[in-house]
Amino acid sequence: MSCGGNGGNCSCGPKGASQGSTAAVGAAVPGGLDGNGPDLLSLLRRVPGKPAPIYHASASPGSADPKLARKAPWWMRMFRITRVRVISQAFFFALFLFFCWVTWFSRLGGYPVSLFLEIDPLVGFATALSTHTVYRNLLWSLVLIIPTLVLGRFFCNWMCPYGTLHQLIGWLFNTRRNIDKVNINRYRPLFRLKYVLLLVFVILALFGSLQIGLLDPICIMYRTVATAISPAYDLSADALASRMENAGIDASVVRATVFRPGLSEPRIFYGAWFVGLVIVGLVGMNLIIPRFFCRVLCPLGAFLGFLSRFALWRIDRDLTRCTDCNLCVSHCEGASDPHAALRKSECFVCFNCIDDCPEDALSFRFMPVRKHEPVAGRLFGRPVISNRPDTEIAQPDLSRRRMVLTGVVGVLAYPFIRLSAAVNPGAFHAKAIRPPGSVEEDEFLERCIKCDQCINVCPTNVLQPSTFKQGGIEGLWTPVMDMRIGFCQLNCTLCSEVCPTGAIQKISVEKKLGLKQFAADGPIRVGTAFFDRGRCLPWAMETPCVVCEEVCPVSPKAIGTYDVQIKRWDGSMVVLNRPYMRPELCIGCGICEHECPVLDERAVYVTAVGESRSKDRSLLLRSIET
Amino acid sequence: MNAPNDPPRPSKVEVRRQNAAAPRVRASEDWPSRREFLRRLGWTALVAGGSAPLWWALRDPTGERGKPSAPVFRLKDYGVGPAPNASVLGIARGEQYDAMLKMAVGAIGGIGHFIRKGDVVLIKPNVAFDRSPKLGATSNPDVLAALIRLVREAGAAEVRVADNPIESPENCFQKSGIADAAHQAGARVYLPAPSSFEMLEVPGAKLIARWPFFYLPFRGVDKVIGIAPVKDHNLCSASMTTKNWYGLLGGRRNQFHQDIHNIIADLALMMRPTFVVLDGTRVLVKNGPTGGDLSDVVSGRTLVAATDTLAADAFGFYDLLGRKSDSDRPAYLGIAEGRGLGTQDWRNVARKEEQVG
Numbered sequence: 001m002s003c004g005g006n007g008g009n010c011s012c013g014p015k016g017a018s019q020g021s022t023a024a025v026g027a028a029v030p031g032g033l034d035g036n037g038p039d040l041l042s043l044l045r046r047v048p049g050k051p052a053p054i055y056h057a058s059a060s061p062g063s064a065d066p067k068l069a070r071k072a073p074w075w076m077r078m079f080r081i082t083r084v085r086v087i088s089q090a091f092f093f094a095l096f097l098f099f100c101w102v103t104w105f106s107r108l109g110g111y112p113v114s115l116f117l118e119i120d121p122l123v124g125f126a127t128a129l130s131t132h133t134v135y136r137n138l139l140w141s142l143v144l145i146i147p148t149l150v151l152g153r154f155f156c157n158w159m160c161p162y163g164t165l166h167q168l169i170g171w172l173f174n175t176r177r178n179i180d181k182v183n184i185n186r187y188r189p190l191f192r193l194k195y196v197l198l199l200v201f202v203i204l205a206l207f208g209s210l211q212i213g214l215l216d217p218i219c220i221m222y223r224t225v226a227t228a229i230s231p232a233y234d235l236s237a238d239a240l241a242s243r244m245e246n247a248g249i250d251a252s253v254v255r256a257t258v259f260r261p262g263l264s265e266p267r268i269f270y271g272a273w274f275v276g277l278v279i280v281g282l283v284g285m286n287l288i289i290p291r292f293f294c295r296v297l298c299p300l301g302a303f304l305g306f307l308s309r310f311a312l313w314r315i316d317r318d319l320t321r322c323t324d325c326n327l328c329v330s331h332c333e334g335a336s337d338p339h340a341a342l343r344k345s346e347c348f349v350c351f352n353c354i355d356d357c358p359e360d361a362l363s364f365r366f367m368p369v370r371k372h373e374p375v376a377g378r379l380f381g382r383p384v385i386s387n388r389p390d391t392e393i394a395q396p397d398l399s400r401r402r403m404v405l406t407g408v409v410g411v412l413a414y415p416f417i418r419l420s421a422a423v424n425p426g427a428f429h430a431k432a433i434r435p436p437g438s439v440e441e442d443e444f445l446e447r448c449i450k451c452d453q454c455i456n457v458c459p460t461n462v463l464q465p466s467t468f469k470q471g472g473i474e475g476l477w478t479p480v481m482d483m484r485i486g487f488c489q490l491n492c493t494l495c496s497e498v499c500p501t502g503a504i505q506k507i508s509v510e511k512k513l514g515l516k517q518f519a520a521d522g523p524i525r526v527g528t529a530f531f532d533r534g535r536c537l538p539w540a541m542e543t544p545c546v547v548c549e550e551v552c553p554v555s556p557k558a559i560g561t562y563d564v565q566i567k568r569w570d571g572s573m574v575v576l577n578r579p580y581m582r583p584e585l586c587i588g589c590g591i592c593e594h595e596c597p598v599l600d601e602r603a604v605y606v607t608a609v610g611e612s613r614s615k616d617r618s619l620l621l622r623s624i625e626t
Numbered sequence: 627m628n629a630p631n632d633p634p635r636p637s638k639v640e641v642r643r644q645n646a647a648a649p650r651v652r653a654s655e656d657w658p659s660r661r662e663f664l665r666r667l668g669w670t671a672l673v674a675g676g677s678a679p680l681w682w683a684l685r686d687p688t689g690e691r692g693k694p695s696a697p698v699f700r701l702k703d704y705g706v707g708p709a710p711n712a713s714v715l716g717i718a719r720g721e722q723y724d725a726m727l728k729m730a731v732g733a734i735g736g737i738g739h740f741i742r743k744g745d746v747v748l749i750k751p752n753v754a755f756d757r758s759p760k761l762g763a764t765s766n767p768d769v770l771a772a773l774i775r776l777v778r779e780a781g782a783a784e785v786r787v788a789d790n791p792i793e794s795p796e797n798c799f800q801k802s803g804i805a806d807a808a809h810q811a812g813a814r815v816y817l818p819a820p821s822s823f824e825m826l827e828v829p830g831a832k833l834i835a836r837w838p839f840f841y842l843p844f845r846g847v848d849k850v851i852g853i854a855p856v857k858d859h860n861l862c863s864a865s866m867t868t869k870n871w872y873g874l875l876g877g878r879r880n881q882f883h884q885d886i887h888n889i890i891a892d893l894a895l896m897m898r899p900t901f902v903v904l905d906g907t908r909v910l911v912k913n914g915p916t917g918g919d920l921s922d923v924v925s926g927r928t929l930v931a932a933t934d935t936l937a938a939d940a941f942g943f944y945d946l947l948g949r950k951s952d953s954d955r956p957a958y959l960g961i962a963e964g965r966g967l968g969t970q971d972w973r974n975v976a977r978k979e980e981q982v983g
Contacts, residue, residue: 106796235820242821245842255819262796262817264840264876459794489793490918491756491801537884546861547883551792553755555918561860577861595792597880 081351085157089164096161100225101259103456103498112137114453116161117500120218121145121307122198122300123449127501129205130446135502145307152308156294156301157333157348162217163294167333170286181330184290187337187346187397191295195398196406198302203410208442209418209474213450215299220279223477226456227269227465228276230259235266267461268485275465275477295335295346302396305345309394315342315353316368319376319386321361328353328362338362341390343397368392422472425616430607432470433481433588435463436488436524437496437507440614447503450477454495454504462486462590463495479504481526483590483606488526490553490589527588528610528619529558529581536603538576542568546577548592548604558585559592559604583610583620696825698836703898704850708933709735715941715977716931722983723772723929727903730931731776733978740900743781745848747900749773749813752854752870753789753804755916756797762908762923763916764798765853767807769905769929773853774811788816788843789873816843823876830965831892833885838877852902852935856926856946858914862886863956864947865915866939867902867932868894890958894935894967904930904938906946936968937975944972 096116103113114137117123124141128134144155156163176184201212213219237258241251260267269275285292294301315338317328328338336347354362371391375383398406421427423445435454438444455463462485465477479495481488493512496504507524510516514523533539538546549559561577568574581604588606596602610619636644658666686692708714716733718726731737741747751765759767774785787808791798795817799805808815816822818840826839854870861883862869871893872879882889906928913922926946932938936959943949943956959970969975 104796105794106800238819238821241819245821245845258819261819262794262799264790264795264818264820264822266820459797489756489797491758492794492797543884544861544886545883547880549860550883550915553916553918555913555916555922557913557916591793595880597878597884599878 080355082355085351088158089167092159093161093164096221097225100222100230100456103453104260105457105459105492105494106262108457108494108497113457114222114451114498114500115140116218117222117449117451117453119144120216120300121148122212122216122303123218123501125303126201126205126210126212127447127449129202130208130210131443131502135447136500136506138500144304148304148307149310150312152311152314152344152347152349153301153304153334154349155304156298157350160217160294160300162221162298163291163348165221166283166286166291166293169283170290173287174290178327178330182326185329185332185335187335187343189397191335191346192397192402193296194298194302195305195396196402196409197297198299198306199398199403199406200410200413201299203407204414204417205446207414207418208446209414210446210449211417211474212299213448213477215297216449216451217293217298217300219449219451220282222456223450223452223465224275224279225259226452228272228279230456231267231269231272232276234258234260238266263461265461269455270464270467270482271477291333291335294333294348305396308344308347309396311344313364313366314344314368314392315347315349316363316365317342317391318361318363319371319389319391320379320384321359322386323359323361324387325358327356327358331356337393341393343393345394345396417472417474420472420474422468422470423474428608428617429470430609431480431482432466432475433483433527433590433606433608434611434613435479435481435495435504436512436526437493437499437504438526438613439503439505444478444503445474447501448478449501449503451500452477452479453498453500454479457494457498458486459492459494460486460489460594462488462594481590481606483593484602485594487591487594488589522612523554523587525587525610525612527590527606527608528583529586529588529590529592529604529606531579531581532601532603532605535598535601536579537598538578539603542566542574542576544574544576545597546579547595547597549577549579551591551595553589553591554585554587556582556585558582558587579604584622586610698825698827699839699841700827700829701839701844701897704848704900705898705933706740706849706900709739712736712739712933712976713978714932714934714937714975715972717941717977717979718929718931718982719927719980720982721927723766723769723907724775726929726982727769727772727776727931729980729982730903730929731901733980734901734931734933737776737780740851741777741780741782741849744783745781746784746786746846747777747782747849747851748786748788748843748847749777750850750852750870750874751787751789751804752857752865752873753795753798753802754792754873756791756793756801757917758801759803760908760920760923761917762855762910763857763914763918764802765804765855766905766907767803769903769907770804770853771807771811773851773903774808774813777851778812782849785811785813786816786843786847787813788840790818790840790876791873816840818842818876826896828892828896831895832888833882834875834889834892834896837875840874840876849900850897852897852899853905854902855905855908855910856942857910857917858912858922858947860914862890862958863954864939864943864949866942867904867935868939868958868962870902871897887956887958887961890956891961891965891967894958894962895965899935901931901933902935902938904928904932904942904946906930906942909946911947934968934975936962936970937972940970941972941977 099113102111118137118140121141121144124134124138197215204211237254241254244251282293326339331352332338333350334346334348336343338353372389374385374389376386377384422429434444452465455465462481462483463479464482466475466480468476470480471478491509493507493509496507511518512524514521537543546561549557549561552559559579560582561579563575563577565573565575590606592604593602593606596604609617611617712735713733716730718730720726751770753764755763757763777785799815805815822840822842823838824841825836827836828834852867852870854867857865859865869890906926908923909926910917910922911924928946930938930941940955940959962968963970
């Protein structure tokens, strides 16, 4: 039911107004209602590809733009700001996947693979709170903070790859009727939960426990691609390529697409099922509440929501045109109520509402004046009355009382998680082995955002997302090394290159190995290897072995052997090279553990003690000095 | 909630009585039509009739049929037989690898004897570790490049370079310089993928009668050339051209060290190459097979081409590693010799040695 220029006879007039005395809509008013501020993006109002509103065509032909009356060229007819938005989303989504794909030794070539994390202002802000510094490229987050202060939460619907994923799935599997779309996309009180979560995370960060990574969308995306999607894709692509090759078809195109080429074993990850389940669950929630994650949980969205209350531009509703048909809500991504008082902190600036409005009543406008008056304006001397007089709600929907309660929760949460034994020097887990270049554990927990970029780039699969076992909830998904799965390759420092927050500091191979100017510091040790003589073949089973000694990469080798000749149980003579550890030389790389043939519980294994990043966890008296 | 002026509800008893009194209707529309009945019957018959033979065809009363059976393949003998009047060992001393290789291979028959026009040639270097080439833990990339050029000049249609390293394959191939050398010289590099391995059958082998093998690059290969550095090795004394084939195996190869000499003898049986090149340009004399320090490496200035891997290894052990006592020789050479796979008595085989350049 579109109201044309027949003004007072319109049956869809505002309910609050007395019939016949008001006009719900008016002819196009150049410069907008009351002339408050120039309409800079007039393209958004007069979308060339859209059928012209009725009052242009019939009621007041004089006011119609003569240019539009002619047939516009195809590119102009195609142009819509929402199409530009979709292109932007596709671009950034593809860029994100590309960055994940090149996060690998043979493809690195100088790409800023952690860029999305580095421009994520929540990462910059929270690490600044926990460490009082802004590491390396995190300064780039200003690139996002400043336009958000001007334009609002445009990131959520123009750049965020996770948001794009949610929108895409919600769009593909949407089966709602129009009326249901309107109802499901209204603001709900539940959506304030994200502000609660953000505040708790911020308070934890102030205490020195960085937990934003649990829910930060960029961290979730990188983590999911690293530990669930890329290994799953590679497994399928390899199977497909192998079938093709067996059938005599060249599969090099398929082989070229795998995320992690050149591996003889598929990569495996602790808790990949859980990371996969989280993303399936959160994305699946789109069928129940569209953009569930973005509206309800996203701490980055909440952060940008706080910032966007100052935004200079916002969606503005021309009350003299609005017929309260509510069509603008039907595709509203942020549930920001454009049909009523716009919630600036919820608006994703997706422009769907502008596209959907049949009356051309919505526009993206520079500093529109807030209105509380039911009288929205005057038309031909008569007052125009709206039944939804307020046009803007600037602040997030979190009352002061709730903020206080949230603060209390945050303050209590810190001791709850920090006093769990796993992250304390008295009871840290033997297998909480951090990658080389990591800062001391307390500082590590201030910096690590669980994005798992280090795990993404690790060529040997040794880096694993920590489970509750190695670090409790605080250490969940932070990188730990499992030497049964991989080993720390001697000449590799890739994890330190990609870490966006400096939990793993950027180190050179010289620093890692203690060469040249770092000779005085000695090599970086990530732990110490121990022999289990009860399981070692030459020690316990009269059987030669010493793979561990063979692969030990340091020179001189950290594993020596006692060579003895013994008479076996069957009377044969055998020479056994019984290995022992030279702890001053061991750097904890774990290749001995990885290659040990005693598969289940290795006869040589690395534990975190003796790691050089921490004095508390040193082993040898001498290593304290270095 | 009844509105006050609704008629009173009939009691349950009354409703029951009314229902009992109502006439029973069996109108024909209550029944499915004959067509519908036949349609349903047809579906039932189809599912039952279709599934029974299928079930019968899939039956597996003992559980044996359900077990996976991996396809097994065998490697062929890639040797081409001795050239007339050729030596077994061609030994070139010097610094210019192209000329040295030409001389050494010339001494054992010349590249034209081994490589025919249109051959697909696989070259197996040792790329086991992620090390700079200077550290001597991997094949010298310059020698490899010279070998690829030599093979291509002889008319090979395709040259492949493949290995399954111990450390991360990409890193090993990059940092050892092997990948760049191979690409520049015009060879194709094969890195392992999970699906690249198939079960190899080695008839007569003691330990690897069946073992997962890096099969993918071997599809359609006509000739195989091994090129291995000379390395000290604690457990088996020395790693040279015979042990080099270890890098083609997959699976639980860390068990091999329990019987290292028999496994290396098995490797000599597994692979009968066209010829091998013993790369004595950088010799890892201690802390092998990984090395890691420049002081572990000495310059050997030598390339050996051989049609007998055992003779080449025995020579390398004596001349390049400088272990002069024949009784210290790696036991695997003796075992392999005993199985008729070559001779370790390098002093008594035809050999030609020359200073090049």
